[in-house]
Amino acid sequence: MKKNIIFISLITLVSCKNEMKPKEEQSVDASAVKVSGKEIFEGEGNCIACHKPDQKVIGPSLQEIGKIYKAKKGxxxxxxxxxxxxxxxxxxxxxxxxxxAITKSMSDEELEALEDYIYSFSK
Incomplete structure (x- = not known):
């Protein structure tokens, strides 16, 4: 009987330990990720193809976008x-x-980082 209790206790301890590990790893991984608006602008978003910081190319400059959105509280x-x-x-x-199609697939955090990056050019 004692052997059974010890065996069950040991199994319980081992199984609880394994359940806790992935949760700890996930929280560390999630908090370690920091989204960069510049990286999104130049990379995944490909915004740089049409927008430049200080001049109109195909689309308006980042300075103009930031200035107008701030002024109109957009x-x-x-x-x-x-x-x-x-x-x-x-x-x-x-x-x-x-x-x-690209921007709708981005997370709120990514879009907010992109917005912050654009606002960094407004004066």
Whole structure:
């Protein structure tokens, strides 16, 4: 009888230990990830193909976007989620629409990092 109790206790301890490990690893991994707006802008978002910091190329400059969105208290995140109308250059909206497939798949954290990056150019 004593052997059975010891055996069951040992199994319980081992199984509880294994359940706890993945949870600890997940929380460490999640907190270690920091999203960079610049990396998204130049990489996954491919925004740099049409937007430059200080000059209009295909789309408006980041300075212009940031300045107008701040002045009009708009939300770049809402625009990128296609939840609000364009306020900088509505004539370019049809060109920008092709990129919403990319921006809609981004997390809120990624979109907020992108918005912060754009605002960093406004004066």
């Amino acid at each position: 939300s770049i995140v809402s625009f990128l989620q296609e939840q609000s109308d364009p306020i900088v250059d509505p004539s370019q909206y049809d060109i920008m629409k092709t990129n919403f």
